[in-house]
Amino acid sequence: MTAVIIANGSYPRHAIPLAHIERAEFIVCCDGAADDFIRRGGRPDAIVGDCDSISPENKNRFADILFRESEQETNDLSKAVRFCVARGKTDLIIVAATGKREDHTLGNISLLLDYRATANVKMITDYGTFTPIDTYTEFSSFPGQTVSIFSFDPLPLTFSGLLYPVENRVLTNWWQGTLNASTGTVFSIDTQGRVVVFQAFPE
Template identity: 65%
Template sequence: MRSGKRDDGSTAIIVANGNYPRHPLPLSVIEQAPYIVCCDGAANHFIEAGGSPDAIVGDCDSISFENRIRFADRIFPDGEQESNDLTKSVRFCLERGRKNIVIVAGTGLREDHTLGNISLLADYQVEANVKMITDYGIFTPIRSRTTFHSFAGEQVSLFSIDRKPITTTGLKYPIVNRVLDNWWQGTLNESLGDSFTVDSCGKVIVFQVFGC
């Protein structure tokens, strides 16, 4: 299932407990991953699909007895109740110097978990270079002027986490020094070319939809 690539110690793929990906891009990310961390509840499915995680992190109360025995040397229980298993997994990676993090299977199933996982990207970016890849696109958190590689017609949505002005260039519907009061206000935009720029000192999450 995984061919892997050379592990430089800085990168990790986190498999969360949402819908397991079917799109070729997130699947290829898993296939090439140098180091894979499974959130507690995701481990059983990942292992059943033929995967072999390097670490399993979380409450660790959802792992099957068989997998608990088989992977005993790579289970890292964290019973802290103030954060979810995804945050525990991110913290686990950061503590080991793995600051380049890609999250897969972070959406789907329960909508409250999906919204929570997406919004947490804004917190993770303070310490990590992080993004979330789904079956439909890529979520990237930013907190300063950032230029994104794109293509004409790419669907783009912006989600403002705090009330800070946003200015964009290279999008079909420009945003000029505007505070977005609700998540829907920055959605359903479109790239005009091979790049676009989002400028804000606040926490913004940018979603780019895969091309056909």
């Protein structure tokens, strides 16, 4: 069973992340997202965070599913991931994690690399999907799909099935990995470093 985590960024507008929320069997709201989700008619299975930004009304109404974690060493998204993993839910889709302050966007994308150790995690935005990897990985795709590859370590990468091939090369600048494109229905990335792969939705 896949759990969907609704983070504190902009609520999704695109049909794909909205469908994941719609179909989810288990939904965890980060603290700051709960009011918005509930106002839209949603019913979270759990609300996780320091719970200082949820309305008194919802705090009371949803008291039985409120999991307060006030430590400041991690953010609400990391607390929600930890909550899911502790309950055996390790297939996770994160939505609403971008679209507001850019430092939160950057932080949340890089945190995917940490979550990988304990969960099978993807982030779905209004524009596409981010997947963290650290080993040879094959991706389902479609011809022409925009693929952007962000390398967090100075370690070599090899792409295959992409329009602009890379062979055992370190990408020192993120721009170098952006705006590649899939040539078929599968592509692969080989690396020993920490890499986040963005696959854009069809336009």
